[in-house]
Amino acid sequence: MxxxxxxxxxxxxxxxxxxxxxxxxxxxxxxxxxxxxxxxxxxxxxxxxxxxxxxxxxxxxxxxxxxxxxxxxxxxxxxxxxxxxxxxxxxxxxxxxxxxxxxxxxxxxxxxxxxxxxxxxxxxxxxxxxxxxxxxxxxxxxxxxxxxxxxxxxxxxxxxxEVARRAVVDEMERMLGAEATWVSFLDRDRTLVRWARRPENPFPEFNRDARIICWDAILIAGVRAGSLSPADICKFYGGLDDLGRDRRMAWLKGLPQRLIQDPLPYPVAGLDPVKMQRYADELSVSPEDLAAELKVARGDVLLWNDNDHAALATGTMVDTSAGPSPEVLTFWPPPGEHNPDPDTGSWARVDKVKRSNLHELTDFIENPPPTTALGAKPVWTVWQGRGPFY
Structure with missing residues (x-):
């Protein structure tokens, strides 16, 4: 701590x-x-x-x-x-x-x-x-x-x-380099979703046998830090395993409210002074008030669009080609290669917890390298705020 x-x-x-x-x-x-x-x-x-x-x-x-x-x-x-x-x-x-x-x-x-x-x-x-x-x-x-x-x-x-959410970052930093199998949201064999059906079993470990998505890594860190209970995971995923594809996608649209307490939109413009001034003028507030409101704190969850990716902020700003950007802890193949298995067509692959930043991951989503099969899509906002930790 x-x-x-x-x-x-x-x-x-x-x-x-x-x-x-x-x-x-x-x-x-x-x-x-x-x-x-x-x-x-x-x-x-x-x-x-x-x-x-x-x-x-x-x-x-x-x-x-x-x-x-x-x-x-x-x-x-x-x-x-x-x-x-x-x-x-x-x-x-x-x-x-x-x-x-x-x-x-x-x-x-x-x-x-x-x-x-x-x-x-x-x-x-x-x-x-x-x-x-x-x-x-x-x-x-x-x-x-x-x-x-x-x-x-x-x-x-x-x-x-505040102590609870900082403890989650401490735990996820200890998990840096740890490996698990990344899978897509629609994978029917996701570890936490399956465990939530039988919570009398031991809580899953974070290892190569675990099939998880990006925000599952944050939830697991929360349980390991004592800032979430296994019962919270049951409540989070309760009944999801029984839903069909359409109802699962409907569940996914509500992810910002499930994963973040009082989500706020982080301006994709980042902290560029000219764009922030324009953004502040549009809201009729001072740039100083806006910057204070949108400061990404240690333990904040960042969520790209409504459900494209989730990461945990360390509270540190790092220098990038686009200016200062919030550092994050992330479990997702990007910014590395992100392609399906040529034989099975599955997107599942072993990956590890690593450091990245908001700009680097936003750039990957909007402008993926030609070597990856992931299609480009616009990032219209990045939600930010305190996770479900207590």
Whole structure:
């Protein structure tokens, strides 16, 4: 585990020992155990508040009020008529702007009724935006904690998720050079899919006998790192083995939402200053805000188009002929040769976990070398975001 992940763990332990021991642990026979249970209970309540508030913000509002306000007031006109992945990023910025403006109004002491009238919302909409902060303050009062301490505890889940996804990268880096048999998605003998039908058997090893696809390598690393459980793999693939070809392809179209939490579109333009400026202008945000939002973090999953390839980001930018590009850990024959067996016609082949980068793999998909039988196809977006790790 790298220094940052270790530091996150140390912060969590210090929070447990220094912040919650007094006064909760003084009279306990086992102070640390008592404080640990108290911590988990408080964190659980704060997480409930956070989940309920976030869900409310996403789902709240009549289409004629909140959604209309967001679309017409905050999303640039160019994106309203172009239902492309960039619209998802625009919506995220729009929600952030709206939430910030409502928060400023509340902080200034304006009533929710006045704010609702000013923003043409229902009062319930305004209260939903304020609900997360109010809920955390309620938990702080209930447990006699200072407000800043409760807000710090609200970030504990983020710390755990950060440690979890970094652990997956650590594990996959240990897997560099390890070999398994790469197969296509439609292969009926994929190891994880077959195992999910009989999960009472031992979890599969990553070796030459394993028949897996690119994102299976990421899932296996997640289980080996303790950031996923075998039961999560059963849930991920449950019933897939029984589907026909058409329903399998329909399952595949939903892969970005299955593999990535809140996927965002990474601009294929990369970090080229001119193209990024144009992209930022289109979203009506500053290039700095856009770069911060789209920074690929260690442990992010990158997914080309909806399902062409998946890789795990190391958090490092490497220099390429097209400029800086996010480094990834990948299990897929490209950028090497990628051809079917001349005798059987099967695309299956033994491959290994290796390092590559976003530009190199994008270039292979769009401009495969003449020596490979894989046809060229455009890359319209690369999804990025936190994987299913916890």
């Amino acid at each position: 790298d220094d940052i992940a270790a530091q996150l763990l140390r912060q969590l332990r210090m929070r447990l020992q220094n912040e919650l021991m007094p006064p909760y642990g003084k009279a306990a026979a086992s102070p640390i155990e008592h404080a640990s249970k108290k911590l988990e209970r408080i964190i659980g309540e704060i997480e409930d508040v956070d989940r309920q508030g976030s869900a409310g913000i996403r789902a709240s509002g009549d289409p004629s009020t909140l959604r209309q306000l967001i679309v017409h007031r905050y999303i640039p006109a160019a994106l309203k008529v172009r239902p492309e992945p960039e619209a998802a990023l625009a919506l995220r910025f729009a929600l952030r702007k709206l939430s910030a403006e409502i928060g400023q109004e509340l902080a200034a002491g304006n009533s929710s009724a006045d704010i609702a009238r000013r923003f043409r919302l229902t009062e319930d909409n305004v209260l939903e935006f304020a609900g997360i902060g109010k809920g955390i303050r309620h938990v702080a009062h209930k447990y006699n904690l200072p407000g800043d301490k409760a807000l710090a505890l609200a970030d504990t889940r983020k710390l755990r998720l």
